[in-house]
Amino acid sequence: MDRFANPDFTQPISEVVDEVIQNCPIDVRRPLYKNIVLSGGSTMFRDFGRRLQRDLKRTVDARLKLSEELSGGRLKPKPIDVQVITHHMQRYAVWFGGSMLASTPEFYQVCHTKKDYEEIGPSICRHNPVFGVMS
Secondary structure: OOHHHOHHHOOOHHHHHHHHHHOOOHHHHHHHHHOEEOOOHHHHOOOHHHHHHHHHHHHHHHHHHHHHHHOOOOOOOOOOOOOEEOOOOOOOHHHHHHHHHHOOOOHHHHOOOHHHHHHHOHHHHHEEOOOEEOO
16 A cells, blocks of 8 residues: 555645634634744745645635625625744744743643653553543
8 A cells, every 4th residue: 555645644734724723713713814833844845835825715715705605695704814924943843842841840740751651651641631631
C-alpha cells in the first residue's frame, strides 16, 4: 500500500481549518478566521499561507452565498475577513512556544517525569493533569 494513500491525510488543510473554526462557538468564528497564525517548518512551503488564505476565503464566501440564496435574498450576510498570518519566526514557533512553556514553574506541576513513566509505564501517557483522560 502506498504510504501517501492514507485516507486520514486526504482532506485539504483548508477544509480542516474551516471545520475546526465551524465547530467553535458562533461568536468567536469571525475573530478566528481573521487570526490564522502559521507555525512550524511545514508551513514554509512556497505560497502556503497565500494558498491557504485563498482556499479558506473561497469556502467562507461560498457558505455566505448559499446562506443568502437559502433566505431568498432576504438576508445579506456581512463578509468575513480571512487572514492567514505569517511571522519571521514561524519556522521555529512550535519549538519556541514549547521551550517557553517548559521554562515556567507551572509546567513541572503538570508534566510526567521519566521516573513516573518508568514506574507506571506507557499508560501514564493516557492521562494529562491539564486536559484529563486522553483517548
